[in-house]
Amino acid sequence: MSDDTHPPDERARIQFEALALIDRRRYDQARVLIGQGLKEFPDDSEFLYLGAFVDYAQDHTDEAFTATTQLLARDPEHYGGRRLLAQLHEEHKQYAEAEEQWLGLLRDHPEDADLYGFYGHLMLLTLNTDKARKLALEGLSQEPDHSHCLFVATLTDLIEGRGSSFDATNLQRLLTEHPEHKRTAVALVIALNERGDFKGALRVGQELLRSQPDSQEVLEMVKALKRQSHWSMLPLYPMQRWGWGGAAAVTFGGLIMLRALRANIDEGTYVILNMAWLGYVLYSWIWPAVLKKLI
Amino acid sequence: MPKNDLLQPSLSASDATGVSIYSTAAGYIVSYFGGPLAAAIIALLNSFHLGRLHKDWPFGALALLAVPGYFKWLQVGGGQRWLSAVIGQWSIPYVYRLMGVLFFGLAYLMHRRYYRSMALIGVPARPGWIPGVGAVMAGMAYAFLVVEFLINER
Numbered sequence: 543m544s545d546d547t548h549p550p551d552e553r554a555r556i557q558f559e560a561l562a563l564i565d566r567r568r569y570d571q572a573r574v575l576i577g578q579g580l581k582e583f584p585d586d587s588e589f590l591y592l593g594a595f596v597d598y599a600q601d602h603t604d605e606a607f608t609a610t611t612q613l614l615a616r617d618p619e620h621y622g623g624r625r626l627l628a629q630l631h632e633e634h635k636q637y638a639e640a641e642e643q644w645l646g647l648l649r650d651h652p653e654d655a656d657l658y659g660f661y662g663h664l665m666l667l668t669l670n671t672d673k674a675r676k677l678a679l680e681g682l683s684q685e686p687d688h689s690h691c692l693f694v695a696t697l698t699d700l701i702e703g704r705g706s707s708f709d710a711t712n713l714q715r716l717l718t719e720h721p722e723h724k725r726t727a728v729a730l731v732i733a734l735n736e737r738g739d740f741k742g743a744l745r746v747g748q749e750l751l752r753s754q755p756d757s758q759e760v761l762e763m764v765k766a767l768k769r770q771s772h773w774s775m776l777p778l779y780p781m782q783r784w785g786w787g788g789a790a791a792v793t794f795g796g797l798i799m800l801r802a803l804r805a806n807i808d809e810g811t812y813v814i815l816n817m818a819w820l821g822y823v824l825y826s827w828i829w830p831a832v833l834k835k836l837i
Numbered sequence: 838m839p840k841n842d843l844l845q846p847s848l849s850a851s852d853a854t855g856v857s858i859y860s861t862a863a864g865y866i867v868s869y870f871g872g873p874l875a876a877a878i879i880a881l882l883n884s885f886h887l888g889r890l891h892k893d894w895p896f897g898a899l900a901l902l903a904v905p906g907y908f909k910w911l912q913v914g915g916g917q918r919w920l921s922a923v924i925g926q927w928s929i930p931y932v933y934r935l936m937g938v939l940f941f942g943l944a945y946l947m948h949r950r951y952y953r954s955m956a957l958i959g960v961p962a963r964p965g966w967i968p969g970v971g972a973v974m975a976g977m978a979y980a981f982l983v984v985e986f987l988i989n990e991r
Contacts, residue, residue, distance in 0.1 A: 637848050638846075638848045638849070641846055641847065641848045642846070645844055645845075645846060648844055649844060665847065666954065666958055667958060667960060668847070668848055668856050669856045669857070669887065669950075669951050669954050669955070669960070670847050671950050671954055673843065673847055676843055677843055680843060697957060697958065700953075700957055701950060701953045701954050701957055702950070703953070732957055736957075785861055785956075786861045786862065786864070786865040786941070786945065787942075789862075789865060790865070790938050790942075793869070793938075794931070794935060794938075797931060801925060801927060801928075
């Protein structure tokens with residue numbers, strides 16, 4: 543597409559600069575440049591796409607949706623636009639529509655590891671773990687160190703209970719090949735949590751937050767980790783570490799212990815111990831919810 | 838799964854906005870208070886949401902049979918005497934609660950992958966208050982009916 547009123551490389555220059563700004567997360571500056579590009583080259587799909595992407599990156603999903611729909615009406619095969627539409631559907635929890643987009647893209651680009659990563663992630667979100675794993679492995683067969691596919695494969699390892707050791711292949715590969723990546727940090731946090739190393743998980747989460755201070759998702763993750771490793775949660779360690787199994791052990795273990803003690807202690811002490819145990823059970827139900835309001 | 842199968846849709850219109858089940862906490866509490874049938878009701882509701890009720894329904898039948906089986910053993914088969922002698926009279930109501938929790942354990946094993954996915958990926962659980970209260974009430978009512986009409990009748 544040529545435009546006589548502009549030097550031939552003007553369009554490429556603006557796009558290059560806008561992409562560089564997006565890469566550095568300078569979205570406001572990128573938006574100004576993209577606006578200029580759209581004004582000068584109103585028929586250029588790429589500017590429309592970049593504008594939609596900036597909207598998406600800044601969480602203006604409705605605007606991003608409108609721009610992407612507009613882009614795809616003009617250029618239905620636009621790869622970036624179709625990817626963005628799938629991501630926007632996911633963002634709006636329109637999972638069936640997102641799946642339709644990913645499947646369409648995969649049929650057209652069956653060797654694109656990125657797409658296997660994204661579709662695998664969607665399958666994870668919708669609890670189709672088996673399929674998520676197979677998609678990740680298919681993506682890894684196309685591109686052996688692909689970060690998103692390694693991330694999905696690591697999560698499926700953890701779900702199946704085989705990935706919390708650090709010599710687990712997929713996690714190890716993620717740590718070795720993409721140590722700086724956000725997904726690596728998230729996978730590491732999950733793996734540390736699984737091992738019961740709540741403080742370690744918090745440290746990794748805090749590091750991630752330092753590098754991505756504007757990420758709401760990371761902030762929420764760090765808050766949850768902070769709650770989990772708060773000193774007041776220490777008495778609830780069995781429940782935190784072993785979930786409902788820990789709760790069952792505490793409930794029935796407590797009951798049996800109290801009954802066993804009854805024959806050997808006086809009635810007053812028995813009542814006090816009973817009240818203490820009841821207090822502990824109530825604490826385990828109420829305190830995590832209170833802490834959630836505080837942190 | 839051959840590659841072509843990977844490219845077949847897995848999400849139906851009914852789970853278009855996401856799939857999730859009731860939390861482990863909801864399942865545990867409901868099973869503790871409502872017994873085996875309550876545990877099975879929550880588990881089968883989860884199966885329904887996961888689209889695998891056709892596979893999991895025998896779990897409900899097992900719970901329906903386990904409750905009369907337990908009370909029959911307790912009151913007719915000498916279970917009450919045995920429990921009183923071995924653990925103590927106090928243990929009798931708790932054994933039924935323990936049985937509920939064990940049923941929840943089975944339900945957890947049946948749906949372990951989904952529970953773990955939700956916990957690790959951060960998929961929010963379904964709100965469980967209304968079905969939870971309903972399941973506890975149904976579990977208690979069933980135990981009452983079994984004792985009144987099947988055991989005491991004899």
